[in-house]
Amino acid sequence: MAQVSNDAMERKPKIKKDGVKPHIVTFIASIILTIIAFMATAYEVIPAGFTVPFIIILAIVQAAFQLLVWMHMDQKGHEFARVGIVTGSAVVLVTIIAFVTTLW
């Protein structure tokens, strides 16, 4: 099942779309998002009530960046990876909502 075809012997690995650029962009984006989140809590630039949802959204954006670009979850052949992470996240979301709203 693991036969390497003959032409694979000749050719050099071709670098696909997987260039350095998107990864560096993700890194810079992560740094910026992190700094914004730290700033938003350190100096009360936005009203205190909005800070929590704001930084949580920043975290979700950053996580999505890293999952999709760094972990290649956006690429073909990752359908079940997506199903796995999305389903896991959905279970977590329901859990957190229940814990926040129904505990006494």
Place this chain on the structure above:
Amino acid sequence: MSDHTSHAPNRSGLWDWLTTVDHKKIGILYLIAGGFFFILGGVEAMLIRLQLIYPEAKFVAAGTFNELITMHGTTMIFLAVMPVIFGLMNAIVPLQIGARDVAFPFVNALGFWLAALGGLLLNTSWFLGGAPDVGWTAYATLSSNHKFSTLGTDFYVLGLQIAGLGTLIGGINFLVTIINMRAPGMTFMRMPLFTWSSFVTSALILFAFPALTVGLVFLMFDRIFGANFFNPDAGGNIVIWEHIFWIFGHPEVYILILPAFGIISEVVSTFSKKRLFGYSSMVFATILIGFLGFMVWAHHMFTTGLGPIANTLFGIATMLIAVPTGIKIFNWLLTLWGGHIRFTTANLFAVGFIPTFTIGGMTGVMLAVPPADYQYHDSYFVVAHFHYVIVGGLVFGLFAGLYYWWPKMFGKLLNETLGKWHFWTFFIGFHLTFFPQHFLGLMGMPRRVFTYLPGQNLEMGNLISSIGVIGMALGSIIFAINMVVAAKSKKAAGNDPWDARTLEWAIPSPAPEYNFAQTPLVRGLDALWTEKMAGNKGMTPAEPLGSIHMPSPSFLPFLMSLGLFVAGYGFIYAGQWGTYIVAIAGIAFTLLCMLLRSLYDDHGYHIEPDEIEEKGVKA
């Protein structure tokens, strides 16, 4: 072809079973472990019913009764039916999808040994100061505070932690097997229903068991390290345990029942000589049940006081599950309708399953109504409900599956006459035991009490219920005898004793270690039946006869599990005589085994075509 044309390692007897990575042998190991724990749980059940046979009986003490109900529930759910389900999944799923093996044979073996040794650890508590006595749900603070519970609860925590780990990796193994290892032409929408339900069950395991892991960690930290998760005095919250337990616990119910749905679908279709009615709606219903299974856990907590909105939402979500379940029940009935029905034992269990499970489902909908649930809660009505679902549903399904696939697993048919005796004694015994419990509950008998007073109209129901146990015990004994009779029988079952429809019946019984000499080409739903209808003798191969690569057996899965087993005792007796060293040593030993596994690549061995032909590839 390769520099590793080593031959099958010569291993036999116990050593073979301790080191096997063959999914069919692991399936048998699961059945043995499940059967052993089924006997333990069954004996516990008989003692419970003995104690409740008449008012103020004194067969067992109140404390012992608490241990019995806790261990009966825990053993039956985690250690008896789960292993039997995994046993059937192991034995059958790879065959149904035309695979030579599972995706991770080594992990598969590890999953078994963790589950078995975790169960053993839990049950050694009987001899080491008493079994857990806080109910199988182990609600805090009863379970989290040493003032209220014994060392038994530590056995519960560590035993389930280890067994749960095994189940989790077993689930991942089956997900990957079904996604990646299907034979050519075996598309998702051609997969037999048992494979489909195993797939969804494995997905539920993947997303439900980590919650249990976390819950047990909290409980362990509270008990051993003095953490405050469930300690209200220090700001802890006991409702968190209830939530976490049921976030795991309710999907667990579907983890149990879905494979039974799959088995019934196969059996009913085979013995009606008809294609399963509404195949795609069955698949859809299975997925939908799995999905909704995560949205309903709080219906176990209606009386906790979560508020009317939460109760309403969870109540409605629960009732919604009746829709896909109803689809399934009607599909089974319509499969039987107009079919050429053969009432073999497997089919008897399947046909017995349908009304019994429907009753369990109906009482489930009753319980889903929050205001009504305040009346039913913690009464025998609930006990009756979940036994109708788990015994009348799941256990009937498992018996159907065992009678159906026994020839594929062992090459011998179970005796049909004994089988019918088994069915009728078990079926009647079951209804005698649990039907009266509905009324006992409605009359106000609370569950988990070790006795009741005379003169409250509870005598008759309890007496009938206890008598019914005889039927179930008799049925189980007949089944055990049947296994021996089958083993001694000289008559081989042949490839396809039932004139069945799916791929596993295209190969010899029992299946050879490589399953398929040539990977089959699947050309339709009910792969074998498609070929039969086309006038072909067997499956069309998708590849020429060639050398087959097999994974080497390994002792490491057992050793890894043993490391955690020993570490479990270290934690249970934590702080007593410096036992942390035992815990650390056990975990270190397991990690060392993992390192060895990583360092030494398994090159496996090959079975050559001439060897395959010797064994006969008539199929």
Place this chain on the structure above:
Amino acid sequence: MAADHAVNTVLPDEPEKATLEGKNKVLGFWLFLGGETVLFGTLFATFIALRDQVNGGPSAQELFDMKIVAWATFLLLTSSLTSVFATMALHKHNLKAVQGWLVITVLLGLGFLGLEIYEFYHYVHEELGMTTSAFSSSFYTLVGFHGGHVAFGICWITGLIIQSMKKGLTVVTAPKFYVAGLYWHFIDVVWVFIFTVVYLMGMIGGKAVA
């Protein structure tokens, strides 16, 4: 199945998915990460529920040193980037580069772990023990679980670097590198939520949520 067949031939483009074993490993690991999501999610949910229950002990606001957290975040984020570079080197079949980037990843991971150990040590001296309050229990358990994952990852990747010196880059070792990379990224993703939910929200104080 026959992973060993291809060992001596030239590597294909994506060596981690060249064999069925490799594909199985990558898929199985992704699914495992789905399970890990639930594991950490449950820990998060519990922390969110208990984070204001300080029981007279120190609260998050009194305790947290954001400078350490910022440095820890930076170290882990950078280590995630270097493990991306390792995976890219893997696709270029450059074993030396893979090993080099992974060594940097491990060193950054060790730096992170050192900061966390220092932080915990510091908090214990500030009278925040495991048994102090429900807040402390859930804090140490959540952050400690993450730290445990980092520690395991460091050992794992170190083991891979060492065994690759002898085994080289093959269709057997490639999936191991790839999967370890996924694991390391996932740890960083979890940390994003930890610094947000535990530390930043801790500095705001519990009143806004829960």
